[in-house]
Amino acid sequence: MSAPKVPTVIFIGQPNSGKSTLFNSIAGHKAETSNFPGTSIKHTHSRVNIEGRLLDIVDLPGTYSLCTTDPAEQIVLTHLFSERPDLVVNVVDASTLSRGLELTLELVELGYPMIVALNMMDVAERKGILVDAPGIEKLLVAPVTPTIAAHGRGVKELLERAFEVLDKGQSLRTLRFAGDVEEKVAEVEHLLPPGFPIIANPRFTAIKLIETAGHACGDFLGEVEPGLKETVDRVRRAIEERRGAPAYEVISAERHHQAMKLFEETGRVLHGKRMTWDKKVDAVLMHPVLGYVILAAVFLAFFFIIFKVGSPLESLLLEPFNKLKEALAARLGDGLLFFLAEGLIQGVGGGVAIVLPYFLPLLFLMSALEDLGYLARAGFLLDAFMHRIGLHGKSISPFILGFGCNVPAIVSTRILESQRDRVLTSILIPFIPCSARTTIVLALVAFYLGPLWAMGFYAANILVVAAIGWVISRFIKEPSPGLILEIPSLKAPRLVSILRKTWLQVHSFIKFAWPLLIGGSLVLSLLSYFRADRWINDILAPLVVKGLGLPHELGVTLVFGFLRKELSLIMMLQALGVDYQNLLTAISREQIIVFTVFISFFIPCLSTFVILWKEIGKKWAFVSAGLSIGIALVLSWTVRLIL
Ligand SMILES: Nc1nc2c(ncn2[C@@H]2O[C@H](COP(=O)(O)OP(=O)(O)OP(=O)(O)O)[C@@H](O)[C@H]2O)c(=O)[nH]1
Ligand SMILES: [Mg+2]
Numbered sequence: 001m002s003a004p005k006v007p008t009v010i011f012i013g014q015p016n017s018g019k020s021t022l023f024n025s026i027a028g029h030k031a032e033t034s035n036f037p038g039t040s041i042k043h044t045h046s047r048v049n050i051e052g053r054l055l056d057i058v059d060l061p062g063t064y065s066l067c068t069t070d071p072a073e074q075i076v077l078t079h080l081f082s083e084r085p086d087l088v089v090n091v092v093d094a095s096t097l098s099r100g101l102e103l104t105l106e107l108v109e110l111g112y113p114m115i116v117a118l119n120m121m122d123v124a125e126r127k128g129i130l131v132d133a134p135g136i137e138k139l140l141v142a143p144v145t146p147t148i149a150a151h152g153r154g155v156k157e158l159l160e161r162a163f164e165v166l167d168k169g170q171s172l173r174t175l176r177f178a179g180d181v182e183e184k185v186a187e188v189e190h191l192l193p194p195g196f197p198i199i200a201n202p203r204f205t206a207i208k209l210i211e212t213a214g215h216a217c218g219d220f221l222g223e224v225e226p227g228l229k230e231t232v233d234r235v236r237r238a239i240e241e242r243r244g245a246p247a248y249e250v251i252s253a254e255r256h257h258q259a260m261k262l263f264e265e266t267g268r269v270l271h272g273k274r275m276t277w278d279k280k281v282d283a284v285l286m287h288p289v290l291g292y293v294i295l296a297a298v299f300l301a302f303f304f305i306i307f308k309v310g311s312p313l314e315s316l317l318l319e320p321f322n323k324l325k326e327a328l329a330a331r332l333g334d335g336l337l338f339f340l341a342e343g344l345i346q347g348v349g350g351g352v353a354i355v356l357p358y359f360l361p362l363l364f365l366m367s368a369l370e371d372l373g374y375l376a377r378a379g380f381l382l383d384a385f386m387h388r389i390g391l392h393g394k395s396i397s398p399f400i401l402g403f404g405c406n407v408p409a410i411v412s413t414r415i416l417e418s419q420r421d422r423v424l425t426s427i428l429i430p431f432i433p434c435s436a437r438t439t440i441v442l443a444l445v446a447f448y449l450g451p452l453w454a455m456g457f458y459a460a461n462i463l464v465v466a467a468i469g470w471v472i473s474r475f476i477k478e479p480s481p482g483l484i485l486e487i488p489s490l491k492a493p494r495l496v497s498i499l500r501k502t503w504l505q506v507h508s509f510i511k512f513a514w515p516l517l518i519g520g521s522l523v524l525s526l527l528s529y530f531r532a533d534r535w536i537n538d539i540l541a542p543l544v545v546k547g548l549g550l551p552h553e554l555g556v557t558l559v560f561g562f563l564r565k566e567l568s569l570i571m572m573l574q575a576l577g578v579d580y581q582n583l584l585t586a587i588s589r590e591q592i593i594v595f596t597v598f599i600s601f602f603i604p605c606l607s608t609f610v611i612l613w614k615e616i617g618k619k620w621a622f623v624s625a626g627l628s629i630g631i632a633l634v635l636s637w638t639v640r641l642i643l
Contacts, residue, residue, distance in 0.1 A: 006047065006054045007166050010079055012107070013091035014100050015062025016488050018119040020044070021497075022091055022149040023059035026159070029500045031059045035373040035488045036397055041072045041414045043079060050159055058085070061415075065252075066106045067212055072414045080110070081199050087166055088114040089158070094124035094131050094146070095489060097267050101259035102252075105175060108140060109207060110200045113170045115161050116144040117154070123489050126278070128270035135266035141173040150494060174203070177254040180242060184235045185210065191231045210236055211248045278490045282377070286487075291381050298374065300455065306361045307442055307451045313357035314443065315581065321349030322579050336529055343525030343574070347518030350570035351510075354580065355517075358439040360506065366404055366435075367501040371493035375400050380487055389466050390473025395425045402432035404505065406608045410615055420476055426616045427472060427624050430604045431465045431631075433458065435505075436513075436565035437600050443569060443580075444596050449589055457593075461600060468631065512607075513564055520560060520567045524574055527556065533575070547633070548594050549640050551576065551587060558595075562603040590643040598636035603628045 011019040015037035023031050027046035032039055044059040063073040066080070079085065090107050092100040097118075107114055118133055137144040143161040147154030176182050188206040192198070199205050209224070209232050224232070236247040243250045284290055325345050332338035369375050379396035386396055394416055402409035409429045413422045433441065438458075446454035527533040533556045537544070540555030550558075553575040561568035572595070573579065576586040587595070603609060603625050613621040 006056050007086035008056045008058065008083070009087045009089060009162060009166075010058040010060055010085040011089050011091055012060050012076060012080070012103075013062060013117075013119075014064055014093065014096075014103055015039075017062065017091045017093040017100065018117075018147075018149040019062065019091045020059050022089075022117060022119065022147065022155065022158075023057060025149055025152045025155050026050075027057060029504070032501075032504075033497065034367075034370045034501075035491055036370060036376050036400075037062060037488065041075075041412050043075055050163075053163065055162075063103070065103060066110065067208060070415065070417050080112075085112065087162055088112050089117055089162065090114055091117045091119050091149075093120045094118045095120050095127050095129060097124070097129065097131060098259055098263035101262055102255050104140070105255050105258050105262075108142070108172050108175060109204050111172055111174075111204065112200065113165050114142050114172070115158070115165055116140070116142055117149070117158050118144055118146045119149050120489075121146045121154075122148050122151075123491070127489075130268040130270065132266040132268075136262065139173075139262055139265065142170065150491070150497075175258055177251070177258075181239065181250060181254055184239055188232055188235055191228065193225065193228060196228070207251060210239070211251050281490060282487075285374070285377050286380055291377075295378055295381055298369075298378075302365055302369075303442075303446075303455055303458070304451060305365060306358055306438075307446050307454070309361045310358035310442055311447055314353055314447070317353035317357060318349065318580055321345055321353060322581075339525040339529040340522065343522040344518065346525075346570050346574050347514075347521035350521065350566065350573075351514045351517055354443055354569060355436075355439055355509070355566045356506075358442045359435055359509065360502065362435050362438060363404070363502045363505050364498060367498040368493045370400075371491065371497055373488050373490045376488050385466065389428075389469030391421060391424060391469065395421060398425050398429060399432060402429045402434060403438070404435055406430055406432065406434045406604050407611050410608065410611050413615065423616050423620055424469070424473060424476055426612060427620065427627065428465055428469050430608055430612070430624055430628060431461070431468060431601060433461050433600060434565070434604060437604070440565060440569050440599060441596060444592050448584065448592055453593075457596065457600075464601070464631075464635065468627075513566065516564045517567050517570065520563050521570055521574065524556065524560070524571050528574070543633075547640075548598065548636050550591055550595060553577075554595065558598060558602070561599050562605060562609075564605050565599065568599045590640075593643065594636050594640045597639050598632045601628060601632035601635055 011023055013019050016035065016039070018033075020031035020033040020040050023044065023046070024033065027048050031044040040059060040061045042061070045056065046058075047054060047056050049055075058079060060076045060079060061072040063070075063076045066077065068074060068077070080088075088107060088110075090104050092104060094100075104116060116136070118131060118136070121131070124131060131146070133144045133146050143165065145154050145158045145161055147158055149155070177185070185203060185206050188209055189202045192202055192205065196205070199208060209228075239247040239250050245253070285294060325342060328338060328341050328345070332341060366375075376397075379400060382396055395413075397415065398409045398412045401412055406429050409432070410426050413425045413429075416422045416425060441454050441457055445457050524533070527536075533553075536559065537552055537555035540559070541552055544550050544555045544558065545552050554572060557568055557571040557575045560571055573583070576583070578586045583592075609621055609625060612624055
């Protein structure tokens, strides 16, 4: 007897409705969550055991509808249409219920077994929105469970109802459109030729053909033969003539009308609560003048906190490593063994003492701001600025992610619809100072010249990004139409979620970056033991010494920096042969700035280059690398001249 098939359950819903949070509360921490629409861009899969029963659960990117050209949203369609799940869990944000229900109604049209998680019940309550879950359940004939995914509330009931539907099956009620539209749908439905690739059921397929003219739903509708195409076109024209609007608009208006009706019958907005505290807070946070003052203050505070935590820790933690090195030097003399030991200590010590003291608080605060919903608001404030550089507000979320790490930021450009926006955003992201570069700025500029200098450096960096964007966008044609940026509700950040997110990134630093750091440091030790670094430095001398006015020894450091940004810092100390605390004996403050400028704009790291290649192609990856090298050289040279 073969084992019974494990049922597949997918989580689907509009962006930021809490799918990943719900998924994590069932599967443990696997999917990324944040208070930012468009966080999940690929699916996350997990096999879970719920009281002895196995389930394959899948967290999907957010989607507004079942018809889309957005590449991230297309993943959802693939899962729905090709892989046909056994159960759909539709996660709806109860605080924006009437809008969320439109997708729910489309899922009802699809007709797969489904249940609804009415999530964010706490936010809805705070906004004075009362929702009658049993009422919706009665109208949809699908189980509806109120949940607060962030606190794990209602999850158990949701799972119980999931098993109920999986065991007993379900027949959903079809909600019909207005008579004239329904008639036209039936017309197409009956003319579908035998063997036509039906998605879910003939009615759903007919609706999608009318809505999309057969081509905007990915490849799911297959080749539409001329006879059928003619029928569909005729029906579309008939609807258009009768209603005076394009057919797809008429259908979406029908669904909107159904959603509003459903909401009116089951939801109630308490008017006394209209001006809730979060609206008042938002009026200040997003105020056209005050908003920017607060934004600047938040970032200022952000830097000061990280610096105030990081720099004393750094000095404290470096002590033992320096002592160890001295002890080893006394014992091993200056043979190969000492060089290797020194390389190892520099690599390990650099990670523990220089990178982590800044990196950890940075990730922690960043996650907190993100979960609070402040980053999305910063995005709103910077929207106008984005338009200036030829992009629209939606690109702000990859940008903001880029401050953490450029690699996931580049992947997340998949949320952008047009290829032009994807390319432009992906080319700009490598100029955004990621956490590794921020660490360098803090450890070098802030530590040796003061935190204000670091902040100025940062501000200048953003301006340079804007300038580069402005110039490039003139070359890559037309900006795409503006898109309304969605602002999620303010939410109290949860410590568990922040700690988990921080850990996830620290973990990947330990796993991927640190070994590179140690390896790079060892290679450099070997190079200098065999004096091979000399001739690399000699070759680069005209550029490094004459051009940038930096010490001769730093040539190797500048080149190898592209392996990993944190490495440059450690390699710099190694190349100059000084301890971190004595840096100023080997290099001047002006040179520190020139060095940091070069490192900041030079190709961010190998992984970024690889991901660019994968996401937007070889040509653009090389364009980006070329740009980085050119801009790094020009800027650091200019800075040298100024100083
Ligand atoms: N107050 C409250 N916050 C919640 C609830 N569920 C999720 N959140 C928060 O809402 C934000 C969005 O949650 P996610 O799970 O990332 O949403 P998602 O649907 O996966 O979003 P995308 O992947 O962007 O489509 C996070 O900050 C969560 O902590 C809830 O029931 N109540
Ligand atoms: Mg998600």
